[in-house]
Ligand code: FES
């Protein structure tokens with residue numbers, strides 16, 4: 001249980017809030033490159049309570065700038081993406097990717113209005129078919145080279161999950177909650193699949209069998225590694241296929257690294273504002289023999305999922321994503337932690353909330369929070385270790401058929 005003040009402290013992410021200031025120290029994905037097309041090289045981006053637009057100019061440069069035109073506040077989303085910038089659709093003021101106003105039709109030449117019209121802009125960088133943004137103060141840290149984004153011995157997919165109508169912390173707390181898998185991802189899944197075509201039940205059978213084993217123990221380990229800090233959760237399963245997992249880490253503050261069947265995945269839970277979260281996944285499939293694959297970043301397939309909530313208030317529940325989304329959204333737009341009843345199985349959440357408080361304090365003291373990367377040697381590649389259990393399980397089941 002948290003006090004109302006603590007719940008506010010850990011959930012609010014707008015400009016000037018303690019948690020929002022801490023979160024601004026990290027690069028976060030705001031789009032997949034493929035979301036900006038030649039016909040429409042612009043996307044509205046809401047992140048950390050700020051309304052922005054991401055656009056690509058005719059020279060291929062990206063800009064992330066405030067959504068509102070400084071003239072009379074029309075949305076720049078409806079503007080024209082031109083060779084050297086973004087032109088407002090109302091009176092034609094034009095801005096480059098750095099937010100400088102470079103044209104003001106109908107104004108006097110050399111008017112001081114041009115300088116005054118500079119708009120807010122944030123640095124962006126491309127990696128692995130994603131566009132990352134940094135909203136914090138200088139000096140800008142390095143964009144971390146997490147191995148799932150940069151290894152060359154495999155192929156990748158990018159998935160944009162449905163927009164989540166809930167505070168970011170509900171999504172991230174879930175990654176410190178190892179017991180939810182039995183009921184949510186095995187039992188509820190089983191029930192949902194009864195209403196689906198039989199091929200789907202077949203496809204998901206290894207996952208159901210994996211998570212349907214009784215959980216007999218859980219452990220948590222605080223990891224401080226070069227390039228990341230996080231909490232590794234480890235489950236011990238009983239039943240007729242007992243196993244102690246190696247575990248996989250949640251990376252502070254808002255990332256999960258997880259094996260998902262044959263894939264290694266990274267999940268970025270990006271706060272849009274206090275009540276909405278966007279989630280990007282990258283799935284990485286390693287080659288069996290370690291051979292290098294030349295998949296260009298611009299060729300990485302991109303998929304956007306639909307929201308599982310139906311008009312009648314029911315959720316589609318036949319995928320892991322939908323099951324988690326139901327759980328996180330039905331906790332409320334901002335879960336009221338003043339009335340929760342935490343038990344022994346929730347101790348991972350308590351560790352994570354402590355880590356959040358510590359890092360909010362660090363930023364208030366003028367220090368970098370955990371996991372901000374500034375050393376290029378550390379950043380050559382930031383690696384993780386994973387449980388192999390799920391992939392092995394799937395292989396064994398396939399072989400037994
Ligand atoms: S409101 Fe944008 S140019 Fe006038």
Ligand SMILES: [Fe+2]
Pocket residue numbers: 174180181184185324
């Ligand atoms: Fe889950």
